[in-house]
Structures are given as structure tokens and as C-alpha cells.
Amino acid sequence: MSKLKVAILGTGNIGTDLLIKVLRSPVLECVLFAGRNLASPGMTKASLLGVTVSAKGLQGIVDRGAEIALVFDATSAEDHHKHAPVFARLGIKAVDLTPAKVGRMCVPAVNLAECLDLPNVNMITCGGQASIPLAYAIARANPSVEYIETISSIASRSAGPATRINLDEYLQTTENGLQLFAACERTKAILNLNPAQPCVHMQTTVMAKVPHPDLQATRAKVADMVARIRHYVPGYQLLLEPIVESGRLVTMVRVDGLGDYLPKYAGNLDIINCAAIAYAEAFARRAP
């Protein structure tokens, strides 16, 4: 079986980590690693790994549009808004790792199948990839969830300048994702940056207000969901199985990164990349 030809646009830490994951994939082949800075560490790494690189950014993708089936966009929301119509015109499927929200929000453990035919899918946020499946599981076990809240704590060092300046957008996008997937009107997202050394690994807590929580069903659904996520995020682990404490339904996970290019503590960055790869691999396996 021939591999699906993919390109990565954006050669920062996220794009470079994605590259390592693509190179390991049995069904994906990176035909182009494109960005603007030929001297970036990511470009250097890609060149050393023998991957074709381009410093022409979007034009690099356009030039080789005919052979690219799918592109991971790891640039910025602002740039993705410009890129998306070009990808659409070229018939290249876009997996958007920015918070641009051009395409449908995709959490592979929840709605992979219904996203496979879409031309553009959005990977929401790191906190969203960790928390939404849990919120979804809680909503499945408890029909009347009144309110859902998620708290993520990440290592300061795993939050780059773009994340730091865009905290408000992160919170908004994560809340929108929770609303959509848990079918719950009232949601809240909270993000903490922790500067402790050694760096803390990402932890995400989901809390819910449920009138009469079915703890047994919740535990079963959450356990099932965690198992599904672990298929594509091996470092995703249940830290606290659902309990009721002070009238709150609470569950907590920890996400260890794979340590491909990004450090292991950056589970927040790893999980969104793992989700993007899971989506692309599913598409590759299904593609004729």
C-alpha cells in the first residue's frame, strides 16, 4: 500500500514534532516541510533527516500541490485564514492545528468518522483535546449535565509566546469545544501555567455539575474513553477516576508527551499533534 503524501506547513516546535511523528507513521509520507525560515532549528532538523524542505511557505505547498493530499497547518490562526482557501482550491485536505476554527472541530476519540470527508478540520486546543472527550463521556453517562468546567495546568516552558499572548482565545475556543461536544450550554475553561522545575507534566481536570450523577456509568464511560484516546495518545492516563467531591463530579488525567521533538512534559503540545496524526492516519487508511 502506498503511503498518503502529506505536507507540513510551519516549522516551529509543533511542526517539527509533527514531522517526527509523520516519519514514524506506517501510512503517512512527508513530501514537504515548508515554512519561511530556512535557518530555523526545525528546518535544520528536517534537512538532517532527509526531508524535502521549502522556505517559500504557502507557495512551497502550491508549487507541489498536485502531489500533496493532506497538509498539517502549524502556523497561526491569522495565517490559516489565508491558507485555507488556497488548500481548498488545490483540493488538499487541511488539518488545522491553529485556533482559526475554519473547519469542523475534531476530537478523534469522539467524532473521527464524521470528520473524515471534510476538507478542513480543526484540532481545537491542547486543553480541548484532553478535556473534551472526558466531558463527552460524562455527558453520555449523565443525561442532564448543567455545567462543565475544565482546568489545565501546564509547564510554563511549554507555553510559547503565542500561547501566552492568546490566553483569552484559548479559553474561548476550549469553552466552545466543550459546549459543542458535551451539548452543555454553560462551560468554563481555566488555564494555569506552572513554572516548577523539573517541569510539571500536563494535567487536566474536568468538573461537572450533575443533579444526580450516575457514578458507576460515568466511570465506565470515562474508562472506555481513556482507552480509546490511549490508542493515539499513549501518554494519556487517568489520574483520578470520577468521584463526587463537595457536590462536584470530578475526574483528572495526566498527559505525558512522547518526547519526539518536544519534551515529555509538554503533553499539551503532544496531544494536539497526536490527534492530528490520528486523523490523518485514519484518512490514509480509508483513502482508496
Place this chain on the structure above:
Amino acid sequence: MPTAHPHITVCDATLRDGSHAYSHQITLEQVRAYATASEAAGFAFVEVGHGNGLGASSLQVGESLVPEREMLRAAAGCLRRSKLSVHVIPGFATIKREIVNALEDGVALFRIGCHCTEADITQRHISYVRSVGRETWGVLMMSHMASKEVLLEESRKMQSYGAQGIVLMDSAGAYLPQDVSAKIGLLAEKLEVPVGFHAHNNLGLSIANSLAALEAGARIVDGTAKGFGAGAGNAPLELLAAVLQRQGYPTGIELYPALDAAELAAKLFAGSLPDSTGITIVSGLAGVFSAFSKPVQRAAKQLGVDPRDVFFELGRRKVVGGQEDLIIEVADELARRASSQPPARPRP
């Protein structure tokens, strides 16, 4: 001969920090009654809202009884000389969802805070408030966790974003007076904007530390009536008013009304005024956010572990404000350890 002291801005955080001590159940009647008394006493700013600031009402850190906009409007209606202020932590609060509303509700001063090493997350929020012409300060929380050099660097970031004052919070009540002198002293020497200190009383040093801050050059101090606030509480305003008067610092505070405001707070919040206990002392020693006090006690009780052990473990993990969810995990882990193994050795 005493030298002429500079004017000191005294901020009344009773209706904000006290929210922690009251499990965020402060009523509109209490807001109105206390804000009126604070106004009469002449405190420069009256801070109102959830203990963790705008947008913080949540399962994580506790839900407020009253929606924050109602609290802010109620307070604003009682203030003339004194100005309304709020605490804002990016990560909880956003510009569109909370700050815009608070501007409308009459907030005069936005105190934008973050963990003491993360000043760059306040850039957008500080800049925004400045851009609409309202006053804004930067607040570095849990400031016992960073060296004075780091605090200076982070303060300078906030100053460059447009902060018109910088407040160091001793959120864990972990400072000794010499720490205050060193840190506030450096900031007061190097920053252009006025510097302030927000004390907690876990080690019984809130007034001593506030005074050390002023002597090291601070121009702003925070306090709360009767110390009403998280953990072992804050610097009691009635004592601050008295000590500042004795030291000859001009503040604009009128002593008798300040003492009356404290008496009123004692009535309004009877049963919830802070007390020094083994738990608050351990919390200060461990350097854990004072507002963890109540949730730690709840979780420790439910999971059958010693809350003091929970505090020391949280301190060891260097948790920061906002990580209240880890309390349950730590208590759960300690409970598991206790059940499968002989009781853990007491920690220092």
C-alpha cells in the same frame, strides 16, 4: 526629627480576599453595608468580587453566590471618594467576557495578577485597560516563590505593558520582614511606578511585613477589615490605620470610621473571621496559596487524611494559585498511601 513621610495608598480588599474566607457566599447586602463603611473610612480603593478575581466563579475555586456584575454595581453605588477596584487573573478572566463588563460597571482600577514568574500573560489585559483610559496595576502573586531579581524583571515587564503600580502579594503568608525589605526595597529602587505589598497573616507577621514594606519604599498597602481573607487572613486594616497614623504616614484614612468599619465587618462576617490554626501555620510554612485552606480541609476530611500532610505535599509540588484541583489528587494519593502502607512519616 521624623522625616516627612510620603502619602500611602491603602487598598481595602475585604470584599475580595474575604470572599475566600466566606466560601464566596458574600451577599449584596453585605457588599453595600461594608462598602459604605469603607467609603466613610476613606480607603483609597475598595476591591470587590470573587476571591480569585473576575471570572473566577467556578467549581475549581468555588462558585460565587452573587454574580460578579451585581456585586460590582452594588459596590459602585456606595462609593464616592473611594474607588472601586477588581482583581483580574488571565487564565480565569478574559477581556471580552469580563473586563469589558467591569469597565461598564464602574470599576476604576484593574489589578491584573498572575503567578509571580508569568508576567507576560498579563500583557494583553494591562494594555487593554490602559487603552481605554482606566487605571491598571500589575500584581505578582505567590511572590515568596521567586527571587528579588526575578520579581524585578517580571515587574518591569508589567511596567512596560503600561501598569501604573506593582503589587507583590504574599499569597501564602510565607514572608518574613527581611524578605519584604529585600524584595520591596529592590522594586522601589528600580521601578518608576509605585510599589505595593499585600500581606497574609499565616505566620502572624501581616502588620510587621506591611510596615517593613513601607519602610523599604512601598507606597501602596493592602489590608482587610479584621483581616477578613484567605487562610489566616490579611493585614487587619484597623491595625494598619492605627500603625500608619502612629508612624506618621499620611493616608487619608479617618481612624474612628476605620475602626467602625472593622466592627461592622466583625458583625457582618461573624463566624468566618480568620483565626490562626495549625492548618494556617502549616500552610504558611509550606508556602501554599492561602486560599487553599478551605478546600484542603474539605478534601482531607472526605478522604480521611491529615490536612497538614496535604499542605506539605502541595508545597513540595510547588503548586500555584488556580491549581486547586490538585488538592483532591494529593489527598487521594495520601489516602491510598496510608491504606496500603504504614502511615507516612511525619514530614518536617
Place this chain on the structure above:
Amino acid sequence: MNRALALVQSDAEAVLAGRTASLAALRGQHLFISGGTGFLGTWLLELVKVLNERHDFGLRVTVFSRNARAFASRWPHLGSVKWAAFLEGDIRYFSDLPRDVRYIIHAAALTDRRLFASQPGAVAETNSVGTLRLLRAANLLEDLQKFVLLSSGLVYGAQPWEQPQIDENFAGPLRCNEVNAVYAESKRFAEVVAQCAISESKLPVVTLRPFAFVGPYQSLQLPWAVTDFIRDSLNGGPIRIMGDGATVRSIMYASDYAFWVLAALAGGRARETYNVGSPEPIDLRARAGLITQYFSPVPEIRTRVGQVGHDRNRLVPSVAKAATELGLQVTVPLPEAIQRTITWHRHQQSS
């Protein structure tokens, strides 16, 4: 064993004797040294060799350099040890560090004065971009404990003739509108780049400002006074001094230099800057005399061979900060340092 190597080994053992406790933090760690095959890098490896073989430190070292392979075969006693790995590359294009590195010494830089004249652009690029790249890679480590940046005593600019020593807070005049400034300015920029990493990412960087050194492994082809004098003396002299020989420097022996760097790596306070060097001033004429005394016949020292009005200048650090905070001292007096350096070169020539 080769006598030159034995001399170095005994120097490394001597400088570490009774002082390994201050390096205890490095036990069992993975250390990355950029520019690890230069003068300092080689000495660092010599000290680590003693730490591992005599003191059971279990320290692993990854050496990154442009000529790592050539170095490893030239000095097999360092190049073939199990605890060291050699990576070859150009620091300007550095991409990533081994994951378990917890200590870094950034010594990679172009330091040859001849290059400052012939390829100043390359000096500017390597010394600045190299630092930027390594710091960026360090930011991706799980648990970085310390990053030691080797800057230079030249970042201070001109030391006033009447000021005996300069401490870490000194700032002298420095002109950036002339090409001669390229080295000092590249190091100053490297320091600022490190300050950016400290501010943005809280990286635990310690900055060292080394002054002047002498010792085995130092190339005699570098146009520095001490190496020039030794080379000229080995060739039978004479030693030629352009001015009156009153120019003042201070010189530290290589084993002390390497030990100070390791001590700063283990115990230096992050965000701080320390001078590294000898605090003992010595003028050019006296240095020449210290060298020629070890030769027979004694080579002639000629002064004022250049134009009249040749600058007198002084560059001598105060090392009080390193002494008080890190307990560091000079253990090898200059006459002994020079004698051992000459002996080493003689052994090298005869082997």
C-alpha cells in the same frame, strides 16, 4: 605513558585534590560541551576524566565541535573513553540536544584573533547565532540545571590605566563602529541573548567572563603575547615587544581555568556573572622574563621595537565574587604555570 599526557593528568589531579565536594552536583549527570575540543574544552575533558576515573563521578559528556572526529583521533586518551560522545557540526546550525542533558557549557566560539581580521563576519555570526541556537535547544530540555555561557573579559571595554582591577559591574568605553570590536561585541551580544532566555524562559544561565590563560593544549600559533613568547623562546628567541612592555594582564593556568568553569557549573547562581582569571597583574616585560628564565641560553628580550606611542593598557579582573560565592582561588602560581606549559611543549616536541 607519554610524558606530556602524564603532566596534564597530574595537573588535573592536583587541581581536583580535596575539591571534588564542590562538584558533587555533577555526579551521574549528562554534560554537554559546545566547542569541547578547544583549549578549555580539552581541559574540561581532562578534569572529567580524573573525576570519573579517580573519584567515580559517573559523569557523561557529549562534546560538540566542528572538528570532533579529528580531535577524538588526535587525543585517543580522551577520544576513545566510554563516558564521552563526540558530535561534529557547526553551532550556527545547531538543532537539538540529547534529551537527558542537565548541564551545558557553551564554549563554542571563534576566538582566533587572526579571524577577527580576516573573517569578522563569521566571528559575529558564530558567536551570536551559535549562542541563540544552543539556548533555543536548551529550552526544550526536560530538566536543565545549569547553562554556563563562556563570554569574555573583553566585554568590559577599556580598563582605565589607573584602576587596578575590574569587577563584574564595571563598564568601560567600547566603540562599535570599528571592525576590531567584532569579538567583544559578539560576546556582548551573546550575553544579551542569554539574558533574553533568562527573562523569557527562566533558563538557569550563569555567565563567565574569562580573561587570559596559559597551559598545555593552547596553540602557539595564536598571536597572543604569552604564546608568542613561548614559541619564540622555543625557537631560540629573541622576544620582541613593540612598546615599553608596561602593558598589564593577569594569567591563569589551564587547570585552574577548567576547575573554575566546572565549579561555576555546579555551584554558580543562575542569572549571575562571574569573572574568571587570575587577579595578579603582571606586565609584558615581566611575563617575558618569566618565560625566558626557563631557557638556556636565555633568549634576548627586546622592547620598544615598534612605533613610539604604542598603547599601554591593562586588563585584570577582580575575582572577589568567584572567591566569596564559589570559594575559588588560584592554585597554580604563574611561574609554575609557565614552567609546566613550556615543559609540556618540550615533551610534545620530543614525542
